[in-house]
Amino acid sequence: MAPPIRFSLKDKTASGFWPATIMDRVLLALRWAVLALAVGLSFIDRSKEGVFIAALPLAGALAVYNLAILLTSRLLPWLRQPLNVMALDGLMATLAVYLNGGYHSAFFVLYIFVLLNAAFRFSVVGSMLLANLVGFLYIAACLRNPAGLHAPQAWDIFGTKLISLLLIAFLSSLLLEQLRVEQQATARERALLEAQSSFISAISHELRTPLTCIKTSIELLQAKAQESDENERELLQTIADHTARLEKLVTDLLQMMRLEAGQLTLTRQPTDVTVLLRRAAAALEPLRRSKGQSLELDLPDDLPRAWIDRERIEQVTANLLSNAIKFTPPGGRIRLTLRHIPHEKVLAVAVSDNGPGIVPEEKERIFTKFYTGRRSASGIGLGLYLARQLVELHGGHITVESTPGQGSTFTFTIPLEVASDESAHRG
Secondary structure (H helix, E strand, O other): OOOOOOOOOOOOOOOOOOOOOHHHHHHHHHHHHHHHHHHHHHOOOOOOOOEOOOHHHHHHHHHHHHHHHHHHOOOOHHHHOHHHHHHHHHHHHHHHHHHEOHHHOHHHHHHHHHHHHHHHHOOHHHHHHHHHHHHHHHHHHHHHOOOOOOOOOHHHHHHHHHHHHHHHHHHHHHHHHHHHHHHHHHHHHHHHHHHHHHHHHHHHHHHHHHHHHHHHHHHHHHHHOOOOOHHHHHHHHHHHHHHHHHHHHHHHHHHHHHHHOOOOOOOOEEEOHHHHHHHHHHHOHHHHHHOOOEEEEEOOOOOOOEEEOHHHHHHHHHHHHHHHHHHOOOOOEEEEEEEEEHHHOEEEEEEEEOOOOOOHHHOOHHHOOOOOOOOOOOOOOOHHHHHHHHHHHOOOOEEEEEEOOOEEEEEEEEEOOOOHHHHHHHO
């Protein structure tokens, strides 16, 4: 038996005799829909040959049977087994066909419910085995009914109905089997992603505490090493640099987990973006000077303020500037610009360099998670991924223009106004 299609978890509000899962509710609706269809088709069938019980009284009896199945299934454990209920449904369908005219009875559609129920619960092979059994029951009902198969059109009607039942069984079981396979694959993928996320989160949290202790110890040693020789100071600085790098890695991993879990929220404030960008550039000045690179700032002072999370936008800017410093050769040029685009109601921040540039096929991939690119010698590929996520969380977008051998320009926009839904939430 294949695992049944699971539409959702149990509905905690279900009580009494109402089915507890969506699949059971779908099957219950199908049970009544098929009975209603049989009643509707019976008005088309005008033949009285072999009819022991008319359609409406028979439908009433079947409605009582449906209610009995619904009510007693919670009381009798035997009726909680799907195969047992399908066996009863098959026998009732066979009895209805026999009592209502055999081959021309509209109640043959009751078999459709049995076959659909099987397709929900069994594999294709199991469903087709049950379909063959249903076919034999239908043949027996038609042969035992007084109408038999003697009329000229009897074999045509009988054959069409039998083939239709087998086709419905095959196609429905094939479709639901495919859905079942996709559902299982999705569940495995979700479980794997959750395991990976839990692992990364746990490792990041475990690393954060010792890194903080190491960083504090280094700061104390550096404070006492002012009069030490140059070699000791250089050694301590090297340790401090690598500790800072590890701390940034852990912070990026934790931030990625919060973003993907939807737990990262923005603390927006009206901000002078020019001041923020100058601060971000100043923080990286020692690194830039160590490579002899020049930095041109084109940051007007008369631009409107933007509602942003200052820490996040400064993080995005610092990431783009540090990448420019990293990939621009010694003595190269870097440019940081800020522009107001009135008709779009945004500020545009651009970081340009005259480094090696980016090949066309990498322009979009560099913003994906864990992609380090061909030119990266360090890092785990989270910087630009986080930059895009943080910019898009603000309602902006980030792009890159680059020509190999001539440098790159990364541009991101910041909306001046907060989206109405976010503004209402903040209010």
